[in-house]
Amino acid sequence: MTSADQIVALGHVSYDMAHLIGAVILMMSFGLLYQRRLTAVIRLYSFQAMVLALAAAWQAFVQDAPHLYASALIALLFKGIAVPFALNWLVRRLGIHRTVETALGIGPTMIAGVGLVALSIVLVLPVTASAAAMTRENLALAMSVVLLGLLMMITRRNAVTQVVGFMSLENGLILAAVGARGMPLVVEISIAFSVLVAMALFGIFFFRIRERFDSLDIAYLETFRGERR
Amino acid sequence: MTGFLSSLLPVGPADPLFWVLGLPLAGALVMALLPDWRHAAWLNVLVSAATFGAAACLVFVRPVETPLLFIDDFNIYLVGLTAFVGFSTAMFSAAYIGRESRIRRLAPRNLRFYHSMYQAFLFTMLLALTANNIGVLWGAGEAATLTTVLMVSLYRTREAIEAAWKYFILCSVGIGLALFGTVLVYLAAQPVMGDGVAAMAWSQMIRRAGAFQPELISLAFVFLLVGYGTKVGLAPLHAWLPDAHAEGPTPISAVLSGLLLNVALYALLRFKMLIAANGHALQPGPLMIGMGCSSIFVASFMLYRRGDIKRLFAYSSIEHMGIITFAFGMGGALANFAGLLHMTMHSLVKSAIFFAVGMITQATGTKRIADIRGLTARAPLLGWCFVVAVLAIAGLPPMGIFMSEFLVISSTFARDALLAVPVMIGLLITFGALIWRLQGMAFGPPGQWVPDSERTHQSALVRAVGMAPLVIHLILALIAGIYLPDALVAWFQAVGKLLG
Numbered sequence: 001m002t003s004a005d006q007i008v009a010l011g012h013v014s015y016d017m018a019h020l021i022g023a024v025i026l027m028m029s030f031g032l033l034y035q036r037r038l039t040a041v042i043r044l045y046s047f048q049a050m051v052l053a054l055a056a057a058w059q060a061f062v063q064d065a066p067h068l069y070a071s072a073l074i075a076l077l078f079k080g081i082a083v084p085f086a087l088n089w090l091v092r093r094l095g096i097h098r099t100v101e102t103a104l105g106i107g108p109t110m111i112a113g114v115g116l117v118a119l120s121i122v123l124v125l126p127v128t129a130s131a132a133a134m135t136r137e138n139l140a141l142a143m144s145v146v147l148l149g150l151l152m153m154i155t156r157r158n159a160v161t162q163v164v165g166f167m168s169l170e171n172g173l174i175l176a177a178v179g180a181r182g183m184p185l186v187v188e189i190s191i192a193f194s195v196l197v198a199m200a201l202f203g204i205f206f207f208r209i210r211e212r213f214d215s216l217d218i219a220y221l222e223t224f225r226g227e228r229r
Numbered sequence: 230m231t232g233f234l235s236s237l238l239p240v241g242p243a244d245p246l247f248w249v250l251g252l253p254l255a256g257a258l259v260m261a262l263l264p265d266w267r268h269a270a271w272l273n274v275l276v277s278a279a280t281f282g283a284a285a286c287l288v289f290v291r292p293v294e295t296p297l298l299f300i301d302d303f304n305i306y307l308v309g310l311t312a313f314v315g316f317s318t319a320m321f322s323a324a325y326i327g328r329e330s331r332i333r334r335l336a337p338r339n340l341r342f343y344h345s346m347y348q349a350f351l352f353t354m355l356l357a358l359t360a361n362n363i364g365v366l367w368g369a370g371e372a373a374t375l376t377t378v379l380m381v382s383l384y385r386t387r388e389a390i391e392a393a394w395k396y397f398i399l400c401s402v403g404i405g406l407a408l409f410g411t412v413l414v415y416l417a418a419q420p421v422m423g424d425g426v427a428a429m430a431w432s433q434m435i436r437r438a439g440a441f442q443p444e445l446i447s448l449a450f451v452f453l454l455v456g457y458g459t460k461v462g463l464a465p466l467h468a469w470l471p472d473a474h475a476e477g478p479t480p481i482s483a484v485l486s487g488l489l490l491n492v493a494l495y496a497l498l499r500f501k502m503l504i505a506a507n508g509h510a511l512q513p514g515p516l517m518i519g520m521g522c523s524s525i526f527v528a529s530f531m532l533y534r535r536g537d538i539k540r541l542f543a544y545s546s547i548e549h550m551g552i553i554t555f556a557f558g559m560g561g562a563l564a565n566f567a568g569l570l571h572m573t574m575h576s577l578v579k580s581a582i583f584f585a586v587g588m589i590t591q592a593t594g595t596k597r598i599a600d601i602r603g604l605t606a607r608a609p610l611l612g613w614c615f616v617v618a619v620l621a622i623a624g625l626p627p628m629g630i631f632m633s634e635f636l637v638i639s640s641t642f643a644r645d646a647l648l649a650v651p652v653m654i655g656l657l658i659t660f661g662a663l664i665w666r667l668q669g670m671a672f673g674p675p676g677q678w679v680p681d682s683e684r685t686h687q688s689a690l691v692r693a694v695g696m697a698p699l700v701i702h703l704i705l706a707l708i709a710g711i712y713l714p715d716a717l718v719a720w721f722q723a724v725g726k727l728l729g
Contacts, residue, residue, distance in 0.1 A: 127444030176412045182424025185364035192368050207390045
C-alpha cells in the first residue's frame, strides 16, 4: 500500500485522531493556566509533552514520515520524563515556593485564554481555506497552544512557571511543525528547541533564579537598570 | 581537520564558503581545548583574519547554490561585513581581555570559554547569513542567541546574570514566534513547492512566490516581524537590548550591536522579499515603517536619562535599527540603497564606539557618564577618536552615516513628505542628547582616572593592536561619507532593486 492509499484508507480516522490529540494538548494548556500548585503544573506539563509525543507519532504514521518518530521520541523521553524530573529536583533544591504566584488572577487569565483561542480560530480558519483540512484544524490548535503559553509566561511571577510557559509554547510550535505535511528539518528543530530548554533549566539552577524579572515592578526598575545615581 | 569539517558542512573544501564557515567552527573547537587563554586570544585574531580572507574570496569565486547554503548579491556584502567586523573586534578583544582579566579577575577557564564562544558566535552568524533554507536560517539565529547569552553572563555579577536571563527569555520567545512564522511560510508554499528540503530553500521559493497563498504568508509575516523584530531590538520589543549590551564584555557589545542586529534584520528582509515577490499579500511596508518610527522615538527620548555609557549607546543602536527598518519599509530603489548603506555604516561606527567605550571604561574605572570627564585632555588620541565616532553616529557630515540618513530623509520626502517629519524630529532629539552627553565626557577638566600602578602594562604593539580597529573603522566611515566607489554604488543599487 502506498502512502497515498493509506491516507485515503485512513481518511476520517486519521483526521479525527489528529484533531482529538491536538484538542487534548490544548486542554492541558488551559490546565496549566488553572493550576495553583507548582508540582501539579510540572506534572501537567509532563502529560502535555507525552500527548505531544503521541501526536507526533500519529503524524509519522499517517504521513508515512518515519523521521517524525524521532521527534516523538524526543518529546517523550526528554520533555515528558527528563525535564519534569529536573524541574522537580530544582524546586526542591532551590527551595522555590510551592504555590504558583500569579500576576493576574486565575479567573481573568482563563477568560483571556478563551479569547486567545477564539482569536486563533478566527485568524487561521479563513486564511487556510484552500489548505488540507487536517492542516487547518491542527494549525488553529497549535496557534492556540502557542498563545496560551505566552499568556502563562506573562501572568506568572515565578521563574519556574515562566519556563514551563515557554516550554508549553514550544509544544505548540512542535505540534504545528509535525502537522505541516512533509515539512523538512522537523527533527533538527526539535533538537534545537531541546537545547534551548536545557539552557533554561541550567540557567535556573546555575544562577539560582527564583523570580522572573518583572519590568512592571518599579522597585526593580530603580535598582537594577544600572541607572543609580 | 578538513575531513572532519567536510562531514559537518554541506560544501567542499574547494569552495571559499567552506572556509568561511569551517574556520570559525574549527576555531571554536580548538579554542575550547587550548589551555592558555593568551594563546587563544591571538589565535582568535588569526582565525578571524583567515575567515575574513576567505569571505573576500567569495567576491571572485561564487559558490554553487545548494538547498542548504547559497551566496547571492544581497548576503555576500553582509558576509564580508560580518567577517571584517568579526576580525577587527577580535583584534580589539585581544588587547581588551588582557587588561580585563586583571581588573575583573576572570578565571582562565572563563576566558577559554569566552574565546571559544566568540568563534562559535561568528560561525552561527555566518551560517545564518549564508543559509538558503529558511529552517537553517532560523536554527542559526537561535544558536547565535545562545552563544551571546553565554557571553553576556561572563562576569557572573548579579546584573550580568539578570541581563543574560532577560535576554534569553525574551529572545527565546521571539525565536519561538519566528519559528511559527517559518512554519506558516512553509505551509503557504507547500502546495506549490511540494515536500522535501528543497521546498524550504529560499532561492527556490522566491522564483515561485507568486503562487503562494497570500493570506497565509501575510499571517506568517506578522509572526516573523514580532519574532525577528525582538532580536533586531525594535521598540516595543527592545527591553532585552540595553541590559545585554551594558552588562557583557565590551567586545561582545560591539558585535551584538554591529553584527547580530543586522543578521536578525537580514532574516526579516529575506521574508519581506518573498512577500514582495508574491504581490497579493499584505504590504509589509507600513508595519515596518511603524515599528521603525516607534524605535526612533522611544530610543531618542530614552537617551536623555541614561547614566551608564554603554546603555547610552545601546539605545542609540535601537534608534539606528529603527532608521534602517524605516528605510526598508519605505522601499524603492533609493530608500533601499540608503538602508543598505546605513546598515554598513552603523556596523562600522557603532562597533568603533564600543571599542572606544571599552578603553574608556578601563582607563577611568567607571561606566557612569557623570564620572567620565575631560577625555580629550587626558588621553588625546582615544578622546578625539571618541569625539569623532560620536559625531559620526549623531549624523554629522562628512561621515558615512550623514549620507545614509540624508538619503533616507530625502527619498522619504520625495515619496511622502509627512512621513519624513517624525524621522527628522527623532534624529534631532537624538542629536541633542548625544552632543550634550559628549560635551561632558570629552571636554573640561579631566575626571576620575585609574592610577598607573593599578593598570596592566602592555607592550606598545599590543596597545596598537587594540587601538587600530577603532581608527580603521572611523577612516572607512569617513571615506564612505566623502566618496563611494562607483562599483559599490552600482552594486548597492542592484541589491536595492532585489529588495523591492
